[in-house]
Amino acid sequence: xxxxxxxxxxxxxxxxxxxxxxxxxxxxxxxxxxxxxxxxxxxxxxxxxxxxxxxxxxxxxxxxxxxxxxxxxxxxxxxxxxxxxxxxxxxxxxxxxxxxxxxxxxxxxxxxxxxxxxxxxxxxxxxxxxxxxxxxxxxxxxxxxxxxxxxxxxxxxxxxxxxxxxxxxxxxxxxxxxxxxxxxxxxxxxxxxxxxxxxxxxxxxxxxxxxxxxxxxxxxxxxxxxxxxxxxxxxxxxxxxxxxxxxxxxxxxxxxx
Numbered sequence: 001x002x003x004x005x006x007x008x009x010x011x012x013x014x015x016x017x018x019x020x021x022x023x024x025x026x027x028x029x030x031x032x033x034x035x036x037x038x039x040x041x042x043x044x045x046x047x048x049x050x051x052x053x054x055x056x057x058x059x060x061x062x063x064x065x066x067x068x069x070x071x072x073x074x075x076x077x078x079x080x081x082x083x084x085x086x087x088x089x090x091x092x093x094x095x096x097x098x099x100x101x102x103x104x105x106x107x108x109x110x111x112x113x114x115x116x117x118x119x120x121x122x123x124x125x126x127x128x129x130x131x132x133x134x135x136x137x138x139x140x141x142x143x144x145x146x147x148x149x150x151x152x153x154x155x156x157x158x159x160x161x162x163x164x165x166x167x168x169x170x171x172x173x174x175x176x177x178x179x180x181x182x183x184x185x186x187x188x189x190x191x192x193x194x195x196x197x198x199x200x201x202x203x204x205x206x207x208x209x210x211x212x213x214x215x216x217x218x219x220x221x222x223x224x225x226x227x228x229x230x231x232x233x234x235x236x237x238x239x240x241x242x243x244x245x246x247x248x249x250x251x252x253x254x255x256x257x
Contacts, residue, residue, distance in 0.1 A: 001021045001022070001062045001063060001203075002021070002022045002024070002060065002061045002062050002063075003017075003021050003022065003023045003024065003061060003062070003063045003064075003065070004024050004026070004054070004057070004058070004060075004061040004063070004064045004065070005023055005024065005025040005026070005043075005065050006026050006050040006053070006054055006064065006065065006066040006067065006068075007026070007027070007028075007050045007066060007067045007068055007069065008025035008026060008027040008033075008036050008045070008050075009027065009032060009036070009067070009182065009185055009186060010032060010035045010036050010039065010169055010171075010182055010183075010186065011025065011036045011039055011040055011169075011186075012167055012169075012185075012186025012187040012188065012189055012192060013065060013067065013118070013186075013187035013189075013191075013192030013195075013196075014040065014043075014065075014192060015039075015167065015168055015169075015189035015192060015193075016189045016190070016192065016193035017192070017193065017196055019042050022044075023040070023042075023043040023044070024043065024044045024045075024046065024061070025040070025043050025044070025045045025046070026045075026046050026047075026048050026050040026053045027045065027046075027047060027050070028047065028048065028049055028050065029047075030047050031174075031176060031177055032177070032182065033045050033046075033047045035169075035171070035174060035177075035182075039169065050066070050068075051068070051099050051102075051103065054066065054103060054106070054107075055106070058106075058107070058110065058111050061113060062113045062114065063113055063114045063115065063199060064107065064111060064113065064114075064115040064116075065115075065116050065118070065195075065196075066103055066107075066115070066116070066117045066118070067117075067118045067119065067187065068097065068099055068100045068103060068117070068119060069097060070119050070120040070185075071094075072094050072095065072096045072097040073096055073097070073100065073119055073120060073122040073123070073124075074120045074121075074122065074123065096122075096124070100117070100119055101127055101128060103117055104117050104128055104139045105128070107141075108141065114140075114141060114142055114199045114202060114203070115140060115141055116138055116139070116140035116142075116195060116199065117138070117139045117140070118136055118137070118138055118187060118195075119136070119137050120135070120136065120137065121135060121136070121137055122137065131144075133146065133191075134191065136187070136191070138195065140195075140199070142198060142199050142201075142202040143198075143202075144194070144195065144198035144199075145198075159180065160179050160180055160183065163180070163183035163184065164183065166188075167183060167186050167188075167189060168189060169183065169186070171183070
């Protein structure tokens with residue numbers, strides 16, 4: 001199976017996947033990409049913009065995992081930005097990065113394989129409803145039950161040494177990187193394996209095709225159009241005249257099956 005691992009970081013989500021599959025990882029930071037490559041020498045690592053790479057290469061893969069940058073969505077930065085302590089240089093508020101929702105909508109309607117988009121629990125009500133599992137939000141086209149294995153959340157708030165032991169990554173030989181940030185940004189390896197195995201259960205036993213293919217309903221398309229309208233800029237609104245065209249093409253597609 002050909003796997004695309006976007007915004008790969010040092011590979012927390014991929015840590016326990018094994019080497020049975022053909023994995024392509026995309027990471028924009030060369031130093032971080034080097035760490036990933038050293039840990040997963042059989043993977044193909046590409047230094048590039050993951051958002052753009054997805055658009056141009058999605059047809060080449062059977063399973064896509066995307067973990068877009070989370071700081072603009074997370075609760076921690078939100079509360080830090082709202083703090084009013086002049087003695088501390090808190091970060092200024094920033095717009096939520098809408099690449100997250102662009103990728104969810106794109107994968108939902110244009111990718112024929114299995115996919116999952118992972119992010120942190122946001123400080124706002126998600127524009128597209130996710131599956132909330134432990135400390136993550138997931139948007140995907142397969143189902144999974146709650147992971148029965150417990151994860152010690154206290155470890156993920158600790159320092160470098162405990163995190164290295166927990167994740168299985170040794171960063172002692174690297175310089176010029178924020179080791180604590182890299183380790184804390186990792187998807188827990190056990191969680192990454194759980195989601196990955198859940199996706200594999202949706203494949204047929206003799207091929208790499210979806211066991212039960214699903215198609216977007218007109219109701220789902222309406223929901224996504226509404227979501228797109230909500231994130232459109234007032235100075236550059238979504239052209240709502242497109243709605244009727246999209247619905248008409250959808251109906252023609254149904255009749256053509």
